[in-house]
Amino acid sequence: MILHHVPGSRSFRVLWLLEELGQEVELRLWSMTDGSLRSPEFLALSPAGRIPALEIDGRAIFESGAIVQYLTERAGRLAPAPGTPERADFLEWVSFAETQANIVQNLNFHHIFLRPAEARSAVMTKLDTKRLEVTMRALEGHLRGRDWLLGDFSGADCMLGFNVEAIFRFVRAERFPALAAYAARVTARPAYQRAVARGGATTIYTEDFYELPQA
Ligand SMILES: N[C@@H](CCC(=O)N[C@@H](CS)C(=O)NCC(=O)O)C(=O)O
Incomplete structure (x- = not known):
């Protein structure tokens, strides 16, 4: 492989x-x-x-x-079997994670990659921040009373757990305690830590938090 x-x-x-x-x-x-x-x-x-x-x-x-x-x-592990009702939950969260990652990718452009700064749009930055908040609110509700997206850890958590390093750089964590606790569970997993050690951490963020531009 x-x-x-x-x-x-x-x-x-x-x-x-x-x-x-x-x-x-x-x-x-x-x-x-x-x-x-x-x-x-x-x-x-x-x-x-x-x-x-x-x-x-x-x-x-x-x-x-x-x-x-x-x-x-x-x-034959870390996902419900095809054809079961639980499989639908798994497939939903796998795709949801990518919907959220696309918003994060836009915010990376708005806050970091676009040069010169005049090329950036305050309106689009605010819009994408709001769109990110909607996904975080959904996760906050879903994760209350659950450790992982499907209850037990699954591949859907590898999809979503990748995003947690970025999302709280654009939306403050205080309003999302269940999601913040999930993020802590994600990064505490030994396999997550081994993957960071082997694959390297992200180097794009120089700030802990990116404020919305004034406009
Ligand atoms: N939906 C795709 C998105 C892949 C994607 O956008 N990857 C980024 C890195 S995280 C990339 O290759 N960007 C390079 C580019 O946009 O040219 C997936 O989940 O694999």
Whole structure:
């Protein structure tokens, strides 16, 4: 198995899940900034030029949610069986995590990547912050009385747990105690910590919290 990886990116979800499953993987490192994700070699693995891609069983799989579904099904662990009602919950949260990650990605652009600062939009930053809050409110309600998204830990938590490093940099944690407690449970998992040690932490954030721009 070969995981195409950038430290701090969505490939972390796969690396962490493989640690939870106790499966070996080779890492191949790429850069977000040198243009290599648009090379024919990488596009053959992931046609949108996005990380992650996983080489497994004689092919490559792209899209972190698809990889998490494939790996849990293949292992017969950390996900409810296909065709059961609980499977619907699993699939919902896997996709929900990616909906939230896309909002985080927009906020990374608004607060960090867009240069010069005049290229940034205060209106879009506020809109995406509100959209992030909606997802956090939903999780706050869902996680009250539950340790993990499905009750027991599952691959859906590897999808969502990747996001927790970022979300409280844009929306303050105080109003979301159940979600903050979930985040603490996520980062305390030994497999999560092993994945950070092996795959590298994110380096994009220089602030603990990014205030909304004045406009
Ligand atoms: N829905 C995709 C999104 C993948 C994605 O956007 N990955 C980011 C890294 S976290 C990436 O490769 N960005 C490079 C780019 O946008 O050019 C997934 O979950 O795998």
